[in-house]
């Protein structure tokens with residue numbers, strides 16, 4: 001009993017601390033106390049696409065960051081840095097790291113890492129996470145989150161059968177507003193054992209009856225602000241229940257009533273690749289075009305790739321291929337693809353990446369990367385087909 005309650009309290013407390021200004025200063029005390037889950041999530045979401053952290057891991061398009069805070073800027077052996085980093089001649093400190101990560105081009109002009117738009121309240125946990133995970137400090141393990149299990153028993157189920165059926169047999173979809181006017185959706189499954197899972201990688205949650213009348217749940221590691229929230233309600237079936245429509249909305253952050261998360265239900269528990277369970281990602285991918293500008297022998301070759309629902313890839317330029325996902329059934333977390341027929345390239349170009357990176361796709365997104373065969377490219381999302 002105590003454990004779940006504490007976990008919920010922790011989640012609620014985290015939401016409150018997130019805004020306090022002096023808690024964001026990069027002092028050792030603040031860094032040690034920073035929320036490890038928030039830090040890891042930020043890393044996964046914004047950095048892991050291009051960097052590894054642990055000893056001996058390979059460079060991706062950015063260098064491996066092992067022991068970053070014990071060394072000078074631009075000195076990971078074997079990585080081909082820009083002159084800006086190569087010649088910087090100074091040590092990494094938490095403050096300089098925070099500045100660089102938020103504004104790489106301003107802080108080290110001529111640097112080749114693109115700007116990544118991290119929410120301000122995520123910087124401190126990110127710095128702390130990178131310091132720990134890169135082996136730069138040997139602080140105690142961060143606080144362990146306690147997510148006890150419990151669950152649905154016969155008595156509870158009998159008390160409000162419709163409510164429980166809705167939550168335990170179907171899928172709950174949350175739609176969260178974003179600063180840019182767009183929305184982010186994720187789907188979760190309330191499970192009978194008291195856990196909540198979802199196909200947003202890393203998401204954790206629990207639900208409990210706080211007392212006979214209050215059903216409470218806490219979600220952590222949500223991909224976007226507010227990142228975690230706790231919510232309580234009476235376990236009663238909603239009167240206007242129906243699949244695919246907004247049933248209700250609520251404000252997860254105290255004092256910010258205008259910030260409303262919408263709740264709707266999807267029928268059953270579809271596989272992530274069916275039924276648009278990652279509503280934004282797949283619809284978006286199948287309806288837009290990924291334009292690749294691929295370096296081939298010093299020239300740039302443009303391919304407008306269309307990822308299709310039947311797992312093929314086609315393009316007006318004639319290049320074609322296929323894609324697949326990897327990971328446990330229903331919780332796939334990697335996507336791989338290969339394309340043949342790129343002018344000037346013998347054989348295929350292929351690549352795998354973490355699916356979590358693509359959960360908030362948008363037209364105009366542009367990023368550099370490299371195929372396994374060594375060809376570097378820029379990709380950009382173009383509206384439509």
Ligand code: HEC
Nearest residue numbers: 046047050061062063073074075076081082085111112113
């Ligand atoms: C699109 C790829 C990409 C993403 C995303 C990215 N980086 Fe980088 N990063 C690079 C590249 C490329 C460099 C090398 C820059 C240069 O040489 O000018 C770099 C360099 C760095 C360095 C300097 C390393 C050293 O050895 O001195 C740090 C620190 C760093 N990145 C941290 C981060 C963090 C933290 C994030 C996430 C918030 C992030 N990067 C996201 C590509 C990326």
